């Protein structure tokens with residue numbers, strides 16, 4: 001059984017003191033321990049951004065890829081060896097901006113991947129530009145007069161695109177977030193977990209205090225997580241009260257289930273000599 005300390009790395013994160021990313025990293029480590037996963041069978045994949053540094057600071061396998069492309073890399077890993085647990089960590093600019101098309105297609109394919117969206121409503125790494133989830137009117141270095149666009153709602157997008165597990169966490173509530181990551185990772189299919197992650201340096205509006213005053217636990221209400229319509233109305237609640245927790249969960253075949261080549265065993269376990277040679281011969 002892996003101990004929590006074994007997931008700690010020698011290097012420390014480069015994040016600003018007080019950044020919400022530290023808490024998401026803790027929740028992820030807690031979740032790996034709670035699920036009793038073997039770290040050598042877990043791959044954490046990221047794109048580019050402050051949040052994207054995370055795979056460097058958890059002792060599992062990791063892949064720090066390029067901006068917006070964490071999901072194509074994760075898809076390749078999952079299809080090559082669907083026995084692995086594949087977790088994507090992505091920023092709002094990375095996952096909901098430049099990489100958004102990959103997110104939509106991954107959700108409709110129902111790849112068995114957990115996607116954790118570090119949603120700080122800003123481009124952190126590049127020093128504070130407006131992001132796809134910044135609220136209308138947000139004053140940032142790139143929108144000094146306030147953003148004129150309405151934000152993307154990742155959860156509504158997930159519901160419309162066929163994600164089979166949709167949750168929202170808040171970095172300031174590690175136990176709820178740990179629970180969501182455990183449930184999302186144990187869920188067979190695509191799990192979208194959007195996380196409010198205060199950026200203490202560049203976002204002076206959506207702070208820990210802002211969320212502390214507003215968030216409430218959806219599971220303490222009478223919300224039916226298998227009701228698509230009820231979930232649709234809940235994901236648009238964003239004002240004095242903001243729900244967190246599990247919004248929606250359903251079951252259908254995953255992408256790997258429907259690929260006959262993967263039925264028997266993961267692709268990497270196929271023998272080149274016996275399983276693939278006949279195919280090569282056929283096309284010679």
Ligand SMILES: Cc1ncc(C[n+]2csc(CCOP(=O)(O)OP(=O)(O)O)c2C)c(N)n1
Nearest residue numbers: 049050051067091092093094122123124125
């Ligand atoms: C193709 C490409 N375009 C632009 C950039 C510059 N860039 C690096 S990180 C980033 C935005 C990161 O924002 P987000 O995904 O929200 O991550 P955060 O830093 O907030 O965690 C941008 C635009 C890049 N590295 N590659």
Ligand code: SF4
Nearest residue numbers: 016019050124199200
């Ligand atoms: S800039 Fe913001 S998101 Fe990036 S490390 Fe600092 S506090 Fe965190």
Ligand SMILES: [Mg+2]
Nearest residue numbers: 091092122124
């Ligand atoms: Mg961001």
